[in-house]
Amino acid sequence: MQKQMGRAKITIKWIPRDTSGNMTFMKRKKGLKKKVEELSILCGVEVCMVCFGPQMDQQTASDHPHVWPGKSKALEIVERYRSLSKEEQENKKLDNSSFLEQRIKKLKVELSIKRKENRELEMESVYPWxxxxxxxxxxxxxxxxxxxxxxxxxxxxxxxxxxxxxxxxxxxxxxxxxxxxxx
Incomplete structure (x- = not known):
């Protein structure tokens, strides 16, 4: 019998709006907050997180979002982003397609460098000094x-x-x- 490593994959499904759903939300929010903190520390960037929770009924639901690292700091980060020109905002924005475009461009440069190095090595082997x-x-x-x-x-x-x-x-x-x- 093989021993499994790591965490089991969580199946993504609709969570009912009850106490267990609220607990699941709290756990996932905590995990998300940890990832956001890691992103901030490891990449040296300012990050904020705004997370709306499940809204069950008026007595237990909070209409206020969960904000990290705090409402004033998050507002400061958002306002700084909004104060940028549209062009600067586009440069700062990184979605999947722009990330992949940047990655492809970087890999093409690396490929070009490697091809040049290979040609030089090939030439040295064919025409040694x-x-x-x-x-x-x-x-x-x-x-x-x-x-x-x-x-x-x-x-x-x-x-x-x-x-x-x-x-x-x-x-x-x-x-x-x-x-x-x-x-």
Whole structure:
């Protein structure tokens, strides 16, 4: 028999408006408050929580929301947010889609960096640095650069030739398609 780790998953369902429902609300509110406090501490941000409870009957129900860290502090945080321009509010707002957009943008940058690193490593493995180059004189290094420039020119010529050839093939196929499709 396997031992289970962690808490059991809570099934989300409608809680009846009775004493047990009120107790469940109080427990969940306490857990939510703990998460909000952790968010505030770990992320170094000011956070407020406004939580409306179950409204059973007039004798036990509270029409006042539960506010953390206190009504005055929460109002201060909300007013500071409202005083921002619409553009700043949009920048400060983080919903699921904007969070995912930011995450995707960050991952694309990381991917680009990793691809560049991989290309460099690949180039080093294909064209390793020869330690004898460390002992070349200035004149020998200049000659080597000139030689590499000539070889690069040959490579660029080959790239241009292949590009032109590819365009010619594409244009030929395209003109054949026009002739084939005409009525």
């Amino acid at each position: 020869d330690s004898c180059l460390n002992f070349f004189t200035d004149e020998q290094l200049k000659d080597l650069v000139d030689y590499i420039d000539i070889r690069l020119e040959t490579v660029y010529d080959r790239i241009n030739f292949l590009s032109r050839h590819e365009r010619e093939i594409y244009n030929g196929v395209e003109s054949d398609m026009v002739g084939f499709c005409s009525f």
